[in-house]
Amino acid sequence: MAAIDLNTFKEKLEKDSKSFLSFDPYPCIVLDNFLNKEYLEGIGDELRALVNKKKDSIFNPFIHLNARVWGTIRREGFSPRMNEIVDTFQSPDFLDYLGDLTQIKGLIADTELITGGYVVHKQKGFVNLHVDHRTHPQEKKWSRKVLLLYYLNDDYEDSYNGQLELWDKEAKKMHNKIAPLYNRCVIQTIDDGYIHGLPETINFPEGDCRKALVLWFYVEEENELPLKVTKYYSRPVDPILKKMIIHSENILLHIHYVVKRIFGMDDGLYIKIQKFFRK
Numbered sequence: 001m002a003a004i005d006l007n008t009f010k011e012k013l014e015k016d017s018k019s020f021l022s023f024d025p026y027p028c029i030v031l032d033n034f035l036n037k038e039y040l041e042g043i044g045d046e047l048r049a050l051v052n053k054k055k056d057s058i059f060n061p062f063i064h065l066n067a068r069v070w071g072t073i074r075r076e077g078f079s080p081r082m083n084e085i086v087d088t089f090q091s092p093d094f095l096d097y098l099g100d101l102t103q104i105k106g107l108i109a110d111t112e113l114i115t116g117g118y119v120v121h122k123q124k125g126f127v128n129l130h131v132d133h134r135t136h137p138q139e140k141k142w143s144r145k146v147l148l149l150y151y152l153n154d155d156y157e158d159s160y161n162g163q164l165e166l167w168d169k170e171a172k173k174m175h176n177k178i179a180p181l182y183n184r185c186v187i188q189t190i191d192d193g194y195i196h197g198l199p200e201t202i203n204f205p206e207g208d209c210r211k212a213l214v215l216w217f218y219v220e221e222e223n224e225l226p227l228k229v230t231k232y233y234s235r236p237v238d239p240i241l242k243k244m245i246i247h248s249e250n251i252l253l254h255i256h257y258v259v260k261r262i263f264g265m266d267d268g269l270y271i272k273i274q275k276f277f278r279k
Helices: 005-008 015-022 042-049 081-091 093-101 241-262 267-279
Strands: 028-031 060-064 067-071 115-121 126-131 141-153 162-167 174-178 185-189 196-200 210-220
Touching: 005 015, 005 093, 015 093, 042 081, 042 093, 042 115, 042 210, 067 185, 081 141, 081 210, 093 141
Parallel strands: none
Antiparallel strands: 028 185, 060 067, 067 115, 067 126, 115 210, 126 196, 141 185, 141 210, 162 174, 162 196
């Protein structure tokens, strides 16, 4: 069984493209029932089993001042279906569809998943408001243009939090909140001032978590690009101390990305260092 019937979405492509471009506060679209329902049967349990694995879990901690998230490294430990879902979103046909939807031509998939992959947020997980880094850590001519979020939360309730928040360019006002519903695909462009995040603490039940696939798509430019790193923002309601903590880490993150670019490293090395010091 094919994971997706693209013809269904191509039939309403013109309408969806207009909706995408006019979304508030920046280009974005929410597409429900995206992959074939029968194809996904049992995927929630499959991911929960991998997350809760006592030893050698494929979900590694990425925990710092502005985020508490667990994610995969490249495609290490993926089940066949996890790989097939990624391949579906990175296929030539899907890239053509994505280019037509966003009006961004020449999109490139990061097939090795040096960036992106499956991510989960356990209890007390979060990601503060931010603008994603705009360049690839290794491909120095690749400009990041599109973010795709695909949700696999088969038992989601609003009380669990985890809604994607979209804010204005000054991080003064939230314009949209998107629930991470099962089989929902969110596609948005990446640009300066396109601020989003999961600032509310995740409250999924013990043993469960917020489950998503995160993929970025790029365009190759003519010349090498200057480094543009992730930048975090505080909300008006955040206390003074939290605001100071949020903004202080931006300097450390810049150093982190500079090192990654200079030495051509990916996050796998950082995970190995973390595991060494946890022994």
